Amino acid sequence: MTTAEPLPVLTRKDFVSDQEVRWCPGCGDYAILAQTQKLMPELNIPREKIVFISGIGCSSRLPYYMNTYGFHSIHGRAPTIATGLKSSRPDLSVWVITGDGDGLSIGGNHLIHVLRRNVDLVIVLFNNRIYGLTKGQYSPTSEQGKITKTSPLGSLDYPVNACSLALGANATFVARSIATDTQHLVSTLERAHQHKGASFVEVFQNCNVYNDGAFDEFTDKAVRPDRTIAVEHGQPLIFGKERNRGLRLNGVTPEVVDLGNGITESDLLVHDETLEDPTIASILARMEYPEFPVPLGVLRAFQKPTYDELMEDQVQEAIAKQGEGDLEALFAEGDTWVVD
Amino acid sequence: MTARSDDVRELERVTIRFAGDSGDGSQLAGQQFTNTAAIFGNDVSTMPDYPAEIRAPAGSLPGVSSFQVSFSSHEIYTPGDSPDTLVAMNPAALKTNLPDLPKGATIVANSDEFTEANLHKADYESNPLEDNSLAGYRVIPVPITSMNARALKNSGLSNTQIDRSKNMFALGLMFWLYERSLEPTLRWIETKFTKNPTVAEANATTLKAGFYFGETAELFPVHYRVPKANLAPGHYRNITGNEATALGFLAASKLSGRPLFYASYPITPATDILSELARFKRFGVKTLQAEDELAAIGAAIGAAFGGSLGLTGTSGPGLALKSEAIGLAVMTELPVVIISVQRSGPSTGMPTKNEQADLLQAMFGRNGESPVAIVAPATPSECFDMAIEAFRIALRHMVPTILLSDGYLGAGSEPWRIPSFDDLPKFEVKFATDPESFQPYARDEETLARPWAIPGTPGLEHRIGGLEKSDGAGTVSYTAENHEIMVHHRAEKVARIANDIPDLEVVGNPEGELLVLGWGSTYGAITSAVQRARADGLSVSAAHLRHMNPFPKNLGDVLSRFERVLIPEMNLGQLRMLIRARYLVDAVGLNRVTGRPLKIAEIVEKISGLVRRKVSVA
Incomplete structure (x- = not known):
């Protein structure tokens, strides 16, 4: 009998890279970074097996600050790179970091498809309802009528509800948290990691420079219990x-x-987060303040086979049924002839 | 019954075109004829031509689909400038293909379909089989539809099913006319319709009926024989460019010992590569039909980051969509391969027609100084070798590499000498593993390649991305000096690939009055044209580029040995622009953008106009 070598004990510090963090002072992203770094040692995964992939935007700088493998890609495409990586390397723990512009605007299509395919990833969408990196234009989650430099008379766009969109794509894990509630955030991220499949976590995050106080009316400590609702399975x-x-x-x-x-x-x-039918989860996701308390927590956690494991299964099944491929036999497939 | 037409005439080469409604089975008839001729031992070359619409209205001009096959007793390089025999299954097929027929050509017309209604659909005012407008051609009307129906009246098939078999009757007739065996097609029918013996029997019956009709009828005074070609000894099969491309990528995976990951979005004329590779799961190949072109290359980049052979495939419009991500692969220096099967553009253009107009897109179609390696196969079977070459370059030099094929290569076919695995070039893949001195953007002294450090390797955790990287350490850097260094590193890295590729070969004298320089699928036409011109005693040589970026090291030297350079291309002069800029050579172009391959005759004519001196050829 052999025993597996115990993993070295890691701490939060092992996940802090040598890069100086360059978000604006007071940015909600700091809290998300800190909770993510804090969670990593708890996961019992070797550091080298963890990959953070992002697109473009303030949130997408996060991989630079994580001392894991990381890929800061191009605008909106992080889910595609993550899909290719996870499908070809199911042994890795792959995290996608995106924002309301990156994930819902320029990369909206990929978000839908990565969720419906149920690729085993954790996707964390930082929602600050504004474009920060380009200095304050309205985003797909900004409220209609938002006054910004590109919408001096108020934006005309009706906003999208991120969790509702994810459930519409039949995402198997959908949750919402807020950057200021560190306990809730870290436990939500942990749940997302435990879920096998595409896990979507929307995090309300304050941009104190371009959209300060965007969530205050329901996340302020004084009003939060009355204006949000914690959804808990079985309760x-x-x-x-x-x-x-x-x-x-x-x-x-x-x-x-x-x-x-x-x-x-x-x-x-x-609340039953395990329902196969996402309808009730969607009804909850669509509740917005002031008509309703804003739901926080895990809206849906339904298990079904993941894309990457199904892809691997097809390969293994083909090998089991047809034997491992013989290249020279394949070259000579069909009618052949010999010239002497 | 006495008049049996058993007079046989021997020919060196014959070109047949099967044409009909896109539902008439012309592609299938052509492919079966090709296979049969190839198995017999002829050299063959084919060109399918089909409409972009799946089924345009029956009998209409846009609905015509055709398949041209040339077979020969000597080595051939093209499917032929023009058909010797046209099989026209209806008036529309005759009308659309007649302009390609030289006078004296044979037209086998399915006379049953020359009805008033069909003539009207094809814009004929009178029946061309009767109004003498086809004088100068040898017209052989054959009631194919009704004879097929009679042959199958007891087959148990419905009238629609019976009618669908008429291509087999026409094929049988062609087999008789060109003295080819029915056996390979009968074998094929048996395998194809194992589950439906009634259909199998019907197809076999009408195939034979067509053959016997040729034998018995007095319509053809002679039939023809094209003897075996003198091909190099070996084991052969017929292969299309897209099939060869897929097999080449598979071979690259085996040769490098890395799994192949192919992500693609369906697009004409590249889709076959996805459907081919999807069959190869037992080789460990993973295929992903992505939601769009951007996702396809994103997934390929992700797979390359993880240590697989990351591959994506597309055609011109898709290459445009992938351009931002190709820039990311340039910046992250990952060995992604992009296969682009070119078609007529711009925009959607003519999806099923051919062009070579994406060379400059492949070279320059990205923001910033963004060099990639580019290779281009010259023939369908060479797609196999260049697919391997694309990955060999990508992996050794850590550089995104574009394989530029085209629709004519992809769908065209020719005999392929089946290689033995041991004869293929091995290439080693080395992952970085040592944390001691690890730097993600350190450079190999010889190639300037950066290390491939894949997730899962302890101690090499690092971050890459689209932002400019600092030389060596690979952290984000915005400093002016560093950016200039990195831009030069990336350019020099691609330039140094030239040390690693074969010299350009010149066919004919190494110097002289005219060099005909080509790239891609014009190879066949250029080679045939130069052979013909040299046989006429003209001082002309040919050279064909397979490496488009960087060019072979001796290209400048080759160019300098000729007084003039002619570059025939299916575009408005894209290679010519690169050659003029790089070597200051006043090259002349022969440029056609008809959606069809260049003709041998037009290249010969251009050569004759440029060359003044005759040389004595032994």
Whole structure:
């Protein structure tokens, strides 16, 4: 009997690269970086097996600051590079770092396809509802009417809801967190890593230079319990400082109700993240403040075979059925003749 | 019954074109004829021509599809300038193909289809089989549709199924006319329709019926024989350029010991490469049909980053879409290979027609100083060798490499001498493993290649990307001096590939009055034209480039030994522009953009106009 050599014990510091971090002081990205670095040693994966891949934008600088393998690619294409890497190297833990512009605008198509294929990746989308790196233009998640230098009279675009889009693409893991709640963030990232398949995590992140306070009205500590709702598997959907409000479904319409006066916990929707049908998760994802509390947590975690493992299975199956390929036999396939 | 047409005439070379509605099976008939001639021992060369529409309206002019095959008792390089025999399955096929027929050519016309309605669809005011407008051609009307129907009336097939078999009748007739065996096609029918014996039997029956009709009827006073060609000894098969390309990539994977990962988005005329490689799972090949061209090259880059042979394939419009990512591969210095099967452009252009107009796109179609290696096969079977060569260069020099094929090479076919694996060039792949002195952008002294350090290697964790990298360390750098150094490194790295590729060979005298310089699929026409001109005693030599960037080291020297240089191309002078700029040579062009291959005759004519001196040829 042999025992596997124990992995060296790593700490957060082992995941800090020698590059100076260059985000603006006060940027929400620092918190996400810190939580990501903190999580890495917990995963029990050799450092050399971890790869961070990003596109373009403020968030996409993150791989430079991680002392792992990293690839800072081109705008919107990180999911494609990650798909090629993970499909050819299923042994690696591959993380995609993107933002609301990179992932939902220029790279929106790839995001849909990487999610529907269920490639085993963790995709973290930093949503600050603004273009930061190009100095403050409205993004696909900016609210309609947003005044920026490129929309002096207010933007005309209706915004996209990232989690709803991911669920529309039938993503098997969809979660939402906020950069300022470090506990929630790190546990959400850990859940995303544990999920086998394409894991999509939207992180509300403040851009204190170009869109300061974008999420304050529901993420400020004072109002957060009343204006967000933590979704937890198997639990009824209750929120509020006094835990006295809840969410029930009236057909396909969510309703906020006050507990009491004949309404009890048993009337509320019980969150089931494992449903194969993403409809209820989509209903939750689409709830927005002020009509509804904003849902935070894991909206969906449904297991099904991943793209990279199915691809590997096809190769193994072909070899099992037809034997390993014989190149010279293949060259001489079909009708051949000999010239003496 | 006495008049049997058993008079046989021997010919050196014959070119046949099968033409009909795109549903008529002309491609299949042509391929079967090609296979049969090749197995007999002829040299063969083919050119399919089909509309971009899957099925244009039946009987219409845009719906015509054709397949030309030339077979010969000596080595041939092209599918022939013009057909000796046209099989026209309907009036539209006659009308669209007639301009390519020289006077005296034979037209076998399916007379059943020359009805008023079909004549109208083909814009004929009167029946050309009857109105004497085909004087000068040898017209042989054959009621193919009705004879096929009679042959199969007891076959148990529906009328539609019966009608679909008429290409086999026409093929049988051609087999008789050119004295070819039915056996290979009968074998093929048996394998193809194993699960449907009724259809198999019907196809065999009508194939034989066509053959016997030729034998019995008095329509053909003679039939023809093209003896075996004197090909180099060896084991042969027929192969298209796209098939050869796929096999070459597979061989590169085996030779390098690295798995092949092919990501592509379907596009005419490159899709066959994806469907071929998708069959090769048992060789460890992984294929990904991406959501678009950008994703396809992104995935190939990701696979190359991970240590696989990262490969993507496309045609002109797709190459345009991939250009930003090719720039990323230039910057990250990853060994990605991009196969582009060129077609007529710009934009969507003419997807099923041929052109060589993407050379400058491949050279320069990216932002910044962004050099890549470019190689170009000259014949369908050479696609195999150049696919291997593309990866050999990419891996040794850590540089994205473009393989520029074209639709004429990709879909055209010729005999391929099947290589033995041991004869193929081995190439070694070395991954960096030593953390001690590791720098992601350190340079190999000889090639300037950077190390290939793949994820999973302990101690080599590093970050790459599209931002400019500092020399050696590979961290992000915006300094002026470093950028200039890195731009020069990348250029010099590609330039040094010239030390690693064969010299350009000159066919004919090493100096003289005229050099005809070509690249890509014009090889056949240029070679044939120069042979013809030299046989006429003209002082002309030929040279054909396979390495487009960098050029072979001796190219400047070769050019300087000739008074004039002629560059025939299927574009407006793209190689000529590069040659003039690089070597200050006042090269002359012969440029055609008709969507069709260059003709031997037009090159001969151009040569004759340029060469003044006759030389005595032994």
